[in-house]
Amino acid sequence: MSVFENITVPELLINESIVRANIKHMAEKARQQGVAFRPHFKTHQSAEIGEWFRQEGVRAITVSSLRMASYFAAHNWQDITVALPVNLREVECINQLAAEITLGILLEDAQTTRHLDEKLLYSVNAWIKVDAGYHRTGLAWDQPEALIQCAQAIQNSRHLHLQGLLTHGGNSYHTSKDTIPTLFAESIQRMQNVKLALLAAGFQDIKISVGDTPGCCLAPTFQGADEIRPGNFVYFDAQQYQIGACTFEQIAAVIACPIIALHPDRNEVVVYGGAVHLSKDTVGIEGISTYGMVCLPEGEHWSTPITGAYVKSLSQEHGIIILPAGKIAQLSVGDLLCIVPAHSCLSADLLGSALTLDGRRIKMLSLRDA
Numbered sequence: 001m002s003v004f005e006n007i008t009v010p011e012l013l014i015n016e017s018i019v020r021a022n023i024k025h026m027a028e029k030a031r032q033q034g035v036a037f038r039p040h041f042k043t044h045q046s047a048e049i050g051e052w053f054r055q056e057g058v059r060a061i062t063v064s065s066l067r068m069a070s071y072f073a074a075h076n077w078q079d080i081t082v083a084l085p086v087n088l089r090e091v092e093c094i095n096q097l098a099a100e101i102t103l104g105i106l107l108e109d110a111q112t113t114r115h116l117d118e119k120l121l122y123s124v125n126a127w128i129k130v131d132a133g134y135h136r137t138g139l140a141w142d143q144p145e146a147l148i149q150c151a152q153a154i155q156n157s158r159h160l161h162l163q164g165l166l167t168h169g170g171n172s173y174h175t176s177k178d179t180i181p182t183l184f185a186e187s188i189q190r191m192q193n194v195k196l197a198l199l200a201a202g203f204q205d206i207k208i209s210v211g212d213t214p215g216c217c218l219a220p221t222f223q224g225a226d227e228i229r230p231g232n233f234v235y236f237d238a239q240q241y242q243i244g245a246c247t248f249e250q251i252a253a254v255i256a257c258p259i260i261a262l263h264p265d266r267n268e269v270v271v272y273g274g275a276v277h278l279s280k281d282t283v284g285i286e287g288i289s290t291y292g293m294v295c296l297p298e299g300e301h302w303s304t305p306i307t308g309a310y311v312k313s314l315s316q317e318h319g320i321i322i323l324p325a326g327k328i329a330q331l332s333v334g335d336l337l338c339i340v341p342a343h344s345c346l347s348a349d350l351l352g353s354a355l356t357l358d359g360r361r362i363k364m365l366s367l368r369d370a
C-alpha cells in the first residue's frame with residue numbers, strides 16, 4: 001500500500017534514500033577538502049536521522065538551542081556546539097550539559113564572557129561569533145580590537161577554552177548561484193584576517209568554522225576553513241533549488257497536504273496546509289513571491305513541480321494554490337498535493353515528526369506525534 005493512502009492531515013514526507021545520499025555527499029566533500037564536518041541538526045531535529053549521520057562518520061554536531069543540545073546529548077552525542085550567542089538566563093542548562101559532554105558555545109562580547117564565567121562550574125569550549133558580512137550576530141570582522149578583547153576575556157576566564165572563530169554566511173540566501181562561491185571565499189578570507197590579528201596579539205590554535213548550505217554546496221573549495229556546519233542540505237527545499245544549490249532530485253522532503261476545496265473559476269485549489277505547517281518563509285519563483293512549489297503524488301514518490309503552479313497565500317490552516325485549469329479538472333477534494341516548502345527547516349520544526357515513503361514515523365525533538 002502506498003504511503004499516500006494513509007495520510008489524513010499535513011505530513012512531512014521524506015525520502016530516506018535521498019536524505020542518506022545528501023548526508024553522504026556532504027560528508028565526502030568535507031573529507032576530500034580536509035575540513036571537520038559538524039553538521040547543523042536543527043533541520044531534521046531527529047535522533048534517528050542523527051544515526052544516519054553517525055553511519056557516515058559524523059561525531060560532532062551543531063544545534064540551535066540548549067534544549068536541542070540536551071535532546072541529542074541524551075542520544076549519545078558527546079560533542080555539540082550550540083550555534084546561538086549564549087543566553088545568560090540558561091546557565092543552569094549549560095552547566096548540566098557541560099558536566100556530561102564537550103559543549104561549545106558562542107560568545108561575542110567581553111562582558112558577557114565574564115558574567116558567564118562567574119557562573120560556570122565546568123569546562124566549556126568557546127567560539128567567538130564573527131560577522132563576516134551577514135549582519136545578524138557577531139563582532140564585525142574588520143574591528144579587531146573588540147575581537148581581541150573578547151578573546152582576552154575568554155583567555156582570562158576559569159572555565160572557557162578558546163576554540164576559534166565562527167561565522168554563518170546567511171547572506172548567501174540573498175544572492176545568485178554565480179556569486180555564492182565568491183561570497184563564501186570572501187567570508188573565509190575575512191575570517192583569516194581576524195585570525196591573523198589574534199595570532200599577532202599572541203593567541204594560538206585559532207580554528208575557523210563556517211558553513212551555510214548554499215556556500216557548502218556551491219563552493220569548489222573550503223580552503224582556509226577548519227570546520228563546516230551546513231544543516232539544510234539534509235532535505236534541501238524550494239529556496240535552495242531556486243538559488244541553484246541543489247537539483248530537484250536532491251530535494252528529500254515535501255509536505256503532503258489534503259485538498260479541501262476546488263475553485264476552478266479562479267485557478268485555485270485550497271489545501272489543508274497553512275502557515276502552521278509550511279511557515280511564512282517565502283521563495284521567489286519566476287518573479288513571484290510564493291510559499292512553495294507544487295507537485296503531485298506519483299507512484300511511491302512525488303512528481304516534478306507542476307509548471308505554473310505555486311502556493312500563493314497562507315492563513316493559519318489554509319493554503320491557496322494556483323494551478324493551471326487543466327490540472328484542476330483532474331483533481332478532487334480529498335486528493336493530496338505535495339508541497340516543496342520554501343524553507344524545510346521551519347516546516348520540519350512546525351510538523352514535529354516525519355513520515356518516510358514506506359510509512360515509517362520518524363520522531364523528532366518536538367513531542368508532537370502528528
Ligand code: PLP
Nearest residue numbers: 040083168212213229230231232
Ligand atoms: N550555523 C549557524 C550559526 C546557523 O545559524 C545556521 C543556519 O541558520 C547554519 C550553521 C546552517 O546553515 P544552513 O541552514 O544554510 O544549512
